[in-house]
Amino acid sequence: MPKSTTESRPAHESLAAVLQVRDGVLQVLLWQRAKQPSLGAWALPGGRLERGETLEHSIRRHLAAKVDVRDLAHMEQLETRSDPGRHPEEWLVATAYLGLVPADVDPRVPEDTTWHPVDELPPMAFDHGEIALAGRERLRAKLSYTNVGFALAPPSFTISELRGLYSAALGHDVSATNLQRVLLRRQLLEPTGETRPPGRAGGRPAAVFRFAAAGLEVTDPFAVLRPPDPR
Amino acid sequence: MPKSTTESRPAHESLAAVLQVRDGVLQVLLWQRAKQPSLGAWALPGGRLERGETLEHSIRRHLAAKVDVRDLAHMEQLETRSDPGRHPEEWLVATAYLGLVPADVDPRVPEDTTWHPVDELPPMAFDHGEIALAGRERLRAKLSYTNVGFALAPPSFTISELRGLYSAALGHDVSATNLQRVLLRRQLLEPTGETRPPGRAGGRPAAVFRFAAAGLEVTDPFAVLRPPDPR
DNA sequence: GCAAAAGTGTTGTGTCTACACCCATGT
């Protein structure tokens, strides 16, 4: 008789969709299961919630085994999944997080762990595929009305480098012209004053920028019915 | 020795911030605790997750004791709280939901349960006050870029009635003129063709509208960096 | 006729995309 029918409370795990733009493509960190159930399928990193810790602490602790925690520029809760059938052998609730890794770091990862394009997920264990996609959608939405971009980008960058990151994350072309204007108008970006020399092919040197803030901020309150003018 | 130090897994409860505009004010359904801990403090409805059910099922089941489930026009997951100290005696994780009740229904509620303005919460048990406020913020944000309004409004209404609901939920004045234009432009509203006779004071009869869709839809993709024109 | 409430016309502002054009560098 499986555990799930004897226990009076569910086990609780934390999971994370850790995303990074690699080779111009949005990728998610997965490890390959070495045992049943779902032997050979790919899974999100995570593990059991322990006594005395929060879920956020739990996911950070489990991730530490996969990536250096300092490599995570942003982390937020996504959703909690509780379908009793989500795990075949156990009553297991999962709270999923979204984690973002800047493009300039290449975390050391264990043998069983590799990056996979979110658009071409391998066979996934349990509901982990849906969670990875939910993470992608959350990122896409927030790129439009917050400064989350800071968590995908290196400390400093040119506009075309940033364009590459945005377009990989959003899944469509992004015009460097408009990207620059939108982010500058909102004062998300500030010039470092430096400049990047052109490549062999020539071209004008590119100005170098950085994000003005290092934490998540809502920059476009998209409030269509906003408070009346206090005039 | 409290349970929390002996159990290897947390108990899990579902909670709901059930909101409704009543008497022109956004209110939340609370019940008053009749036992320790937090005797006399007010709490969100909810309760234990049972074997074989999802969290959403759980919160609906517990709510059935407080309000008729058919009175809920919309329900969505808010967040999961896991601070080990959130409950003084027990290791208890809570997943919170937001529920919305249309203004035209007045659910029968038990003796210990009443509505309270979200802006003047009574002394609240545990972290339930924060959850109620998180629900309010979620509602406010979604009023701007989705059709959640349908879940606050009766089946049909005049623009000024709807204005009252929006302004209570948003916490600031809303112009009937602009509300009508925004919602019609987005095709959220459609005229029923009917008209409402004016009161004793006279005035032009008001046109009656209804929401075009009965489920949640994102109507303003607020995508500032949107896909390029396929032209 | 007059007050009251509903609804439309109009103007101004701001944000966004698209595209033409100018700039600074390598070969």
Add this chain to the structure above:
DNA sequence: ACATGGGTGTAGACACAACACTTTTGC
């Protein structure tokens, strides 16, 4: 010189708030 990539100028579309004005009723 000229190709290449970076950056600016500008015009058009659109969504919104504000407010003046018109419409339709009761008294």
